[in-house]
Structure formats: structure tokens, C-alpha cells
Amino acid sequence: MNEATLTLEGWYALHDFRTIDWTAWKAADDEERAGALEELHTFLKEWELMEESKTGSTAVYSIVGQKADLVFMHLRESLEELNALETAFNKTTFAEYTTKAYSYVSVVELSNYLASGGGDPKANPEVMARLQPILPKTNHICFYPMNKKRDLTDNWYMLTMEERREMMRSHGLIGRSYAGKVKQIITGSVGLDDWEWGVTLFADDALQFKKLVYEMRFDEVSARFGEFGAFYVGNLLNAERLDEMLKV
Numbered sequence: 001m002n003e004a005t006l007t008l009e010g011w012y013a014l015h016d017f018r019t020i021d022w023t024a025w026k027a028a029d030d031e032e033r034a035g036a037l038e039e040l041h042t043f044l045k046e047w048e049l050m051e052e053s054k055t056g057s058t059a060v061y062s063i064v065g066q067k068a069d070l071v072f073m074h075l076r077e078s079l080e081e082l083n084a085l086e087t088a089f090n091k092t093t094f095a096e097y098t099t100k101a102y103s104y105v106s107v108v109e110l111s112n113y114l115a116s117g118g119g120d121p122k123a124n125p126e127v128m129a130r131l132q133p134i135l136p137k138t139n140h141i142c143f144y145p146m147n148k149k150r151d152l153t154d155n156w157y158m159l160t161m162e163e164r165r166e167m168m169r170s171h172g173l174i175g176r177s178y179a180g181k182v183k184q185i186i187t188g189s190v191g192l193d194d195w196e197w198g199v200t201l202f203a204d205d206a207l208q209f210k211k212l213v214y215e216m217r218f219d220e221v222s223a224r225f226g227e228f229g230a231f232y233v234g235n236l237l238n239a240e241r242l243d244e245m246l247k248v
């Protein structure tokens, strides 16, 4: 058997995509809408406080295109917390005006391909900051799930550790050339959801998503082994922008 890559796991992730039922939302009376918005604001506040206490992180974006209208990306310490969070949200009045568009369950993951030095990586504050990241509130988000191919001729899992490490080195070099422009959070989902990884990218300039993803397509690990699901791209929402979006 080939040497399995060692992984470190951090916070669990839930990407919760919702579509707004605009017909019902517009038909609701002012009082109902105001109540629903107030409840939504209470949630936003709670998520902010939780982020300040560094026990999790949440980012909210509106989705461009017809796949969904909103995404709530939550990072929490356990699947139980994520479950409680989505259930609480589902019980709100606002949730009655949404339908579930898509969701993705995964866990923040770092692999040992480029690991340096010995010792307990979890004792390293930089590693911990990557495993339990506060989600950047950049102007834009891009999310897509992906696999590494397991075909007879191109099977990622049949390559030696050294071959995989070499390709990941090249991948990392391209990624690093986008430092300051794109921040990536890779979440592992083998055994948790339908694809092997979730890729979440954050940038102030959405064009950088296109440039980075395109450049990576020419890199061997993506060119030969990458298989991709649907792409979602969105714009940052804060309390004010959410009110604006939901104004009728």
C-alpha cells in the first residue's frame, strides 16, 4: 500500500446555501418581514460575538447567479455545534422564506506534504491559526468541491508520496504567488460529503479567482488529477447590505 498522506484537522465547516422565496417574502406583511429581519440580525450578532471569542467563525455572502441567493459559511469546533446552528436557523421566520439550495460538510485540513521540522504541529500557533481560521471578510468568496482522480492511468492514490509531494510543491508555489490577493481554506470531506475536498477562496478582486484557478489548470496536479464540482461565487454581506438586499 502507498504511504497515506498525514493530515491535521481543525474546525468543522458547513457551507449552507439558501435560495430566497421572493414571491413569499414580498407577499409577507411589513410586520412579519421586520420580525424576520430582527431575528436574522440577532443571529448575525451572535455569530460576531462567537467569532470574537475565537470559538468559531462565520461569513455570509450573497451568491451571484441562479444556484443560490445566500451562503452561510460556518466553522465550529464540532459537527454537533454545526447541526445545532443549522437547526436553530431553520426554526427562524426568515428560514421559512428560504429553500435549501446546497450544503457542504467538511473539516479544515492541512496535509504534511510540505511540512517542515519536527515537534507537535498543534503546539505551533501558526498551524493552529490555519486550522481554526477566522474567515476573512473579503469582498468576494468562491467555493467549489473537488476530487483527485482515481482512473486506471491517472490515479492520485497510487502515486508514491514523493511523486505527490513534488506535485504539491509546484501547486504551493503557484498558490503562493497569489499571496495578498487570494486566501484559500481547504477543507477535507472524504467520508463527510460527496467530494474529497471543499475549496473556499476569498479575495477583494473576484478576477483573481479566475486567474488563480486558470493558472492552476496548467499545473500537473490539477491538469491530470483535478475533478471539479459546481462553482459558487458571491459578494460579502454585512447587516446593512443584508437589509438592502431584503428590502422590498
Ligand code: VOV
Binding pocket: 005, 109, 110, 111, 112, 113, 114, 146, 148, 168, 171, 172, 174, 175, 176, 178, 182, 183, 184, 186, 197, 199, 212, 213, 216, 217, 222, 226
Ligand atoms: C491561494 C492559493 C493557494 C495556496 C498558497 C495553496 C497551497 C497549498 C499547499 C501548500 C498545500 C499542501 C499542504 C497543505 O496545506 O495541505 C495545498 C493543498 C491543497 N490545495 Fe492548495 N493552495 C492554494 C489554492 C488552491 C486552489 C485554488 C485549489 C483548487 C485546485 C484547482 O486547480 O482549482 C487548491 C486545492 C488544494 C487541495 C485539494 C489540497 C489538498 C491536497 C491533498 O492531496 O492533500 N488549492 N495547497
